Amino acid sequence: MSEITPYQIAIEQLERAARIAEIDPQAIEILKHPQRVIRVSIPVRMDNGSIKVFTGYRSQHNNALGPYKGGVRYHPNVTMDEVIALSMWMTWKVSLAGLPLGGGKGGVAVNPKELSKGELERLTRGYVRAIAPFIGPDVDVPAPDVGTDAQVMAWFLDEYEKVVRATRKGVVTSKPVELGGSLGRIYSTGYGVAVITREAVKEFLEEKSPEELTVAIQGYGNVGSYTAIFLHEMGFKIVAVSDSKGGIYSKDGLDPKKVLEHKKKTRSVVGYKEAKTITNKELLELDIDILIPAALENVITSENMKNIKAKLIVEGANGPTTPEAEEYLFKEKKSLVVPDFLANAGGVIVSFFEQVQNWTWTQWSEDEVKRRLEAQMITAFKKVVDEWNRLDKKVVLRDAAMSIAVRRVADAMKLRGWY
Ligand code: GLU
Numbered sequence: 001m002s003e004i005t006p007y008q009i010a011i012e013q014l015e016r017a018a019r020i021a022e023i024d025p026q027a028i029e030i031l032k033h034p035q036r037v038i039r040v041s042i043p044v045r046m047d048n049g050s051i052k053v054f055t056g057y058r059s060q061h062n063n064a065l066g067p068y069k070g071g072v073r074y075h076p077n078v079t080m081d082e083v084i085a086l087s088m089w090m091t092w093k094v095s096l097a098g099l100p101l102g103g104g105k106g107g108v109a110v111n112p113k114e115l116s117k118g119e120l121e122r123l124t125r126g127y128v129r130a131i132a133p134f135i136g137p138d139v140d141v142p143a144p145d146v147g148t149d150a151q152v153m154a155w156f157l158d159e160y161e162k163v164v165r166a167t168r169k170g171v172v173t174s175k176p177v178e179l180g181g182s183l184g185r186i187y188s189t190g191y192g193v194a195v196i197t198r199e200a201v202k203e204f205l206e207e208k209s210p211e212e213l214t215v216a217i218q219g220y221g222n223v224g225s226y227t228a229i230f231l232h233e234m235g236f237k238i239v240a241v242s243d244s245k246g247g248i249y250s251k252d253g254l255d256p257k258k259v260l261e262h263k264k265k266t267r268s269v270v271g272y273k274e275a276k277t278i279t280n281k282e283l284l285e286l287d288i289d290i291l292i293p294a295a296l297e298n299v300i301t302s303e304n305m306k307n308i309k310a311k312l313i314v315e316g317a318n319g320p321t322t323p324e325a326e327e328y329l330f331k332e333k334k335s336l337v338v339p340d341f342l343a344n345a346g347g348v349i350v351s352f353f354e355q356v357q358n359w360t361w362t363q364w365s366e367d368e369v370k371r372r373l374e375a376q377m378i379t380a381f382k383k384v385v386d387e388w389n390r391l392d393k394k395v396v397l398r399d400a401a402m403s404i405a406v407r408r409v410a411d412a413m414k415l416r417g418w419y
Contacts, residue, residue, distance in 0.1 A: 004322060006085035006297050012323050014088070017402030020395055026419040027410035031091075034061040034084050040130035042108065044123045047116050056127045058106040059087035060140055064412035067138050068104030069094055069173075069348060071145025072127075072152075075296075078107035082297070086145075089318050090348070092405035093341035097380050099352045104140050106131070112147045121155050128159040135160070137170030137358070143351050146221070146296065150176045150186070170358040173351035182354035184369035185347075190226020191370070192346020192377050193316045197227075197290060198234055199381050200312055200338050205289070210235035214288040216310070217241045218280060219295030220259070220269050223316045223344065227294055228256035236290070240283050241269055244295070247283040248275035284308060293320035300325045308335070315340035330396045339398040341405065342384055349376050 011032055018028040038058045043051050057080050060068045070090035073083075083105050091103025108127055112120055134140060144153060153175045160171045175181035184191075197215075201208060215236050217224045220243045228238050237253040245268040248254065254275060262272045270277055284291065284299060285307040293299050294316030300308060305325040313329070315321060318340045321329075329335040350373055357363055364372075388400035413419060 005081045006319050007081045007088075009319060009323060010085040010088045013398065013402060014406065016323070016399055017406050020391065020399050021403035021407055023406055023410050024414075024419065027413055028406075030413060030418060031062065031088075031406065031409065034059045034087055035063065036060045036134070037080060037084060038131055038134055039080060040127070042123060042126040042130060044119060044126055046119055054108050054110050054123060054126075056106065056108040056130065057083040058131050058134065058140070058142075059084045059104060060134070061087035061103040061105075062091045062409060062413075063102035064409055064416060064418070065095060066100040066102055068140035069099075069101040069143070069351065070103060070105040071143045071347075072106035072108070072148050072156075073145040074108050074110050074112040074147030074152075076109060076111045078109040083107045085297075086318055089341055091409060092402060093345050093348055094352075095405040095408045096341055096383070096401055097345045097349050097352075097376060099349070101348075101352060104142075105145070106142055107145075110147075120152070124152050124155045125159040128156050129163060132160055132163045135171060136164075137168055137355070141171060141173060141351075141355065143173045143348070144222075149222070150174055150181065153181075154179055170355055173354040174347070175354070180354075180358055182350055182357055182369060183364065183366040184373070185350045185354060186222070187226040187230075188350035188369075188373060189223045189316070189344050189347035190228075191230050192349065192373060193223065193227040193292065193294070193314060193343050194230035194234060195346070195374050195377050196338060196343045196381055197231060197236075197292070197312075197314045199378060200314060200336070201290075203381075203385055204312060204336055208289070211237070213237065213290060214239045215290040215292065216283050216286050216288045217292045217294055217316070218247075218283055218299065218320075219243065219293065219317060220263055221295070223347075224292070224294035225256065225260050225263070227292055227316055228254075229260070232256045239288060240278065240286055242278070242280050242283045243269050246270040247278045247280055248272050249278045249283070249286070250275040286310075290314065292316050296320070298322060300329075302328075305329060308333070311335050313337045314343045316344050318344065326396050326398065336397055339401050342380055342397075342401050345380065346373055346377060349373055
C-alpha cells in the first residue's frame, strides 16, 4: 500500500493539469473541494436480532455541468477520503465523455460478502432513507460500483420511491432491465475498456495485431470479467487474470467465459484447471504487453513500478496507478497509462443513456446502445490523443485528458459566475 491517500492523489493530478492547461487558479481552488459531503449512520437489524451500525457517505464534488453522477461502493475500506477522491474522478470522467453531468460518489464501509441477502437489502434501504433528501433524478443519480449491483439498485429505487411517494425511475441507473434499466449496461464498462484498449493498441503499439499481444487483468468482477471476454473476442490473448483470492496464468491463453463459469461456481478464479496459480503481485509484474488493473486503487505504486513490464497499462479500476509510478513508467520505461476516467467511462456513458431513456419513456435496442457507446468512447479517445500531440507527447496521457476535462468544467463554472 502506498502512503499517499486517494484524495491527495486526486489533488496532485488536478494541480498538474492546472499547470499544463493554464487554468484559472480560482477555478482550481474551487475544484479541490467537494461541494457537499454527506456522512450517515445506518443501523441495520442483523439476522441474529442484533443491531449493527454502518457508516455511509455521499460526496457531491461538482455539478456545474449537470446533476451529480456516480456509483455507490460497498467495501470494508471505504473512507470519506476515498469517496471524495472517487467523486472528483467522476467529475473528470463525465466531463471528458462530453456528458451533461457532474461528479459524485457514495460508499458504505461494509464487507457485503459477509452479509445475508436480507441484511444487504436492509442496509441499502437504510442508506437510501438517510441520503434521500440530497438525491433525485435531476439532483444526484447513484449507480453500482465495487460491491454493488443491479439488485442493490432495484432496492435503492424501490426505497426512494417509497420515501418520495411517487415513481422516480431516474433516481438510479444500472437498474435491472425490467425496472427501466438500459440494455447493455451490465457489460458496458468492460466493453468500453476493451474498445479503448483496441484503439490504444492501434495508436501506440502500431505494428502489432491483437493476436500478437498478451494481456493480464487484475480483478474479475463486473469490469475485469467483461473486459476479458470482449478482448478475447477481439483476438487478444488473455494470459492471466486474478481476484481478491489470487490469480491464474496460462502461457497459451485463457478462455474468459470458462474462467467466469468457474468463478461463479467456486467464488474465485483460483483453481481453474488449465492454468497455474499466481499471486496478485506476480500478475502485475508479468512479462506481458498489456496490463489492465480492474480492481481497486493504489496497486501500481513506487513499490512495484520498477518491476512492471507491460508497455501499455489500461486502467479499468479507478485510481490504480499513483502519480509517481505513472511518471516513472512514462519517463523511464516508455510505458503509457491510459487513465481510468477515459478507459472505464463506458459504464457511466450507458448510465447516461439509461437516464435519457427514462426521461423519454423509451427503450433503445442493444445494438443501438453498443454502437453509441463505442462512438462516444472513440471520440473521447481521439480528443485525448489530439491534446497529447498538441502537448508534444511530453506529458503523461492523464495530463492531456485532465486538461480537456478540467477546462470544460472550469468554463461552465465561469459562465455560471462561480469565479
Ligand atoms: N461506478 C461506475 C464508475 O466508476 C459507474 C458510475 C455510473 O454509472 O454512474 O464509473
